[in-house]
Amino acid sequence: MxxxxxxxxxxxxxxxxxxxxxxxxxxxxxxxxxxxxxxxxxxxxxxxxxxxxxxxxxxxxxxxxxxxxxxxxxxxxxxxxxxxxxxxxxxxxxxxxxxxxxxxxxxxxxxxxxxxxxxxxxxxxxxxxxxxxxxxxxxxxxxxxxxxxxxxxxxxxxxxxxxxxxxxxxxxxxxxxxxxxxxxxxxxxxxxxxxxxxxxxxxxxxxxxxxxxxxDRQTIKQLEQARLEAAAERARAEELLHNVLPAPIADELTRRGRVQPKYTRSATILFADIQGFTLLAERTEPARLIHLLDEYFSALDEIGARHGLEKVKTMGDAYMAVAGVVSPDRRHSIDVCLAALEMRAQLDYLRAECEAIGEHALQLRIGIHTGPVISGVVGNRRITFDIWGDAVNTAWFMEAFGVAGRINVSETVAGHVHGLFDLESRGSIEAKHARAHQMFFLNGLKREYSRNEDGNLPNDHFLSEYHRIGGSRLAHER
The missing domain is CATH 3.30.450.40 (GAF domain)
Incomplete structure (x- = not known):
């Protein structure tokens, strides 16, 4: 024993x-x-x-x-x-x-x-x-x-x-x-x-x-923590992807690993360029310059999102957006024109703030055109959403031959929106190595459709017409 x-x-x-x-x-x-x-x-x-x-x-x-x-x-x-x-x-x-x-x-x-x-x-x-x-x-x-x-x-x-x-x-x-x-x-x-x-x-x-x-409980707890961290990381990645790409495009890329190029018969493209930016860049500290650009483009992003536009890209002080590609809507020309009026008003407000503190005044020059485009995603490391086609070139032409503080639209856009907006014909304008284009200044909403004298806030009469044309998205959002 x-x-x-x-x-x-x-x-x-x-x-x-x-x-x-x-x-x-x-x-x-x-x-x-x-x-x-x-x-x-x-x-x-x-x-x-x-x-x-x-x-x-x-x-x-x-x-x-x-x-x-x-x-x-x-x-x-x-x-x-x-x-x-x-x-x-x-x-x-x-x-x-x-x-x-x-x-x-x-x-x-x-x-x-x-x-x-x-x-x-x-x-x-x-x-x-x-x-x-x-x-x-x-x-x-x-x-x-x-x-x-x-x-x-x-x-x-x-x-x-x-x-x-x-x-x-x-x-x-x-x-x-x-x-x-x-x-x-x-x-x-x-x-x-x-x-x-x-x-x-x-x-x-x-x-x-x-x-x-x-x-085992500790292992399960660790696995659950790892799962939660992975889910949070995935959510952050998806959020980042949605910030870079339109939501449906991002979802397709996540689901299939690629995005099928898409042909759209009618889309409306907007180009916006900040006039006076070059002079401002020469006189402004880099940090302040980046802050101003971020403020301007963030405001344009918010306005575009409210009106159903998808930002395509920024190029220096230029801004490009499109409507009617990701979420087809027959009123995309109207949506872009409304967004352009609000963008111009927003930049006027920001310009007044800059002038009040002695900074160089800026103005926005906007060009708009409607036509067929091809959209898709390019790159496999730094993925970007982009659009191609002659309509893109024409929209850029509208912006390039516009006037600071004004919205310049093509004849096609004018044909879609003339019943609701006040348009001013500029006649046919030619450019070197390019055909002539009929152009119009978009001054604002017609008086009977506007809530203010500036013509950039639609009233109930406008919303009724907007709904009759193609649905109620804008009416719900406003």
Whole structure:
């Protein structure tokens, strides 16, 4: 039998000790005639005893905390092991304990009242048990100098017999004990000590299951965190992609990995150029210049989005947008003209702010044309959405031969919007190496369709006509 049987000794075994005051236990026991006896009801009085500690105490405590078992809820598996230990050893009391830095805590108990859950570490015989690697058998606690002052011995009737097996993990940490106790001095048979040893293996198996469960939960938590981070990163990437590309184009690229080029029979293209920018760039600090450009283009982006335009690109101080390609709508010419009026008004407001602080005045020159285009996505690293076709060249021609502060539109645009907008014919204008184009200034909404004298805010009459022409998108947004 592999166990440490302790007989009375003249000198106590040396150990690192601390000796706070602790209560003494009193109780009454009703002994049954056969086998195990009913346990006493304990109360505590003052007594103390030495408190040894394993040499790997810091690591042992860390391993115990990692299991998160101290103060955990009762579990049937541990309760059944404790009861079986008492039955096999014919002892009235048994328990499974874990020992932290201050106390011995009972995970399971048999023959003890439910309110007995822990005790100061220095009062527990189990504190000595975890310093060894084998069964600690004490036939008579009262006759052992190490334990004669233990509160357990001070019981009336006193606990006299103790047998405990340290619960040692594969890493060599004695986390607690599986113990049986009796109120009379006695010995266990070889079969009983072996049974207690084997039951301790079952406790360790439960601890290993608990450790694996904790690891699995941590793994699941880490995987969930990784999933959330990946989802957040994907959302950020999609948001960035939607900022670079129109939403339907971005969705198609995400879904298929590529975007099919698209031919659109009728789309309206807008070019806007900031007049006076070159002079401003010569007189303005770079940081202030970038700030102004960001302010201007951000305002144009917001206005364009409200009217269903998709920004195609910016080129220095030039801005290009299109309507009718990504979201086909027969009113795209009207939408672009409304956006152009609002863009001009917005730049007039920003120009007034610049003039108020002594900065160079800027004006917006806008050109608009309607015609067929091909749209698509180019590049595989820095992806861009773009449009191509003669209509794009004509729209640029409208802007290039426009006038600062005015909106210049082609004859095609004028034909689509003349019923709603005030147009001023410029006649046919030629350019070198280019055919002549009929051009019109877009001054604003006709008076009967405008809410203000500037002619850039549509009224209810306009919205009614807009709805009649092709739907209610603008009416809902306004």
């Amino acid at each position: 592999h166990c440490a049987t302790v007989e009375p000794a003249d000198e106590p075994v040396s150990a690192t000790c601390r000796a706070p005051s602790t209560p003494q236990m009193n109780g009454v026991v009703d002994r049954s005639i056969s086998g195990r006896r009913d346990p006493p009801r304990f109360s505590v009085a003052e007594t103390s005893m030495p408190s040894p500690a394993p040499t790997n105490e810091a690591e042992r405590l860390a391993a115990l905390r990692a299991l998160d078992i101290v103060d955990s809820a009762p579990e049937v598996a541990y309760d059944e092991i404790a009861e079986l230990a008492a039955q096999l050893c014919s002892c009235p009391v048994s328990y499974i304990s874990f020992i932290d830095d201050e106390r011995r805590w009972l995970k399971a108990r048999y023959g003890l009242p439910a309110e007995v859950t822990d005790a100061p570490r220095e009062n527990a015989v189990c504190t000595t048990t975890i310093c060894g690697t084998e069964l600690l058998v004490v036939p008579d606690l009262k006759r052992d100098p190490r334990f004669e002052n233990s509160p357990m011995v001070s019981l009336k009737p006193s606990c006299r017999f103790y047998c405990g097996m340290p619960l040692i993990t594969d890493e060599g940490y004695a986390l607690g004990t599986l113990c049986v106790m009796d109120f009379e001095p006695r010995q266990l048979s070889f079969e009983q000590t072996e049974a207690l040893r084997m039951l301790s293996h079952q406790v360790l198996a439960q601890l290993e299951l608990r450790r694996k469960l904790i690891e």
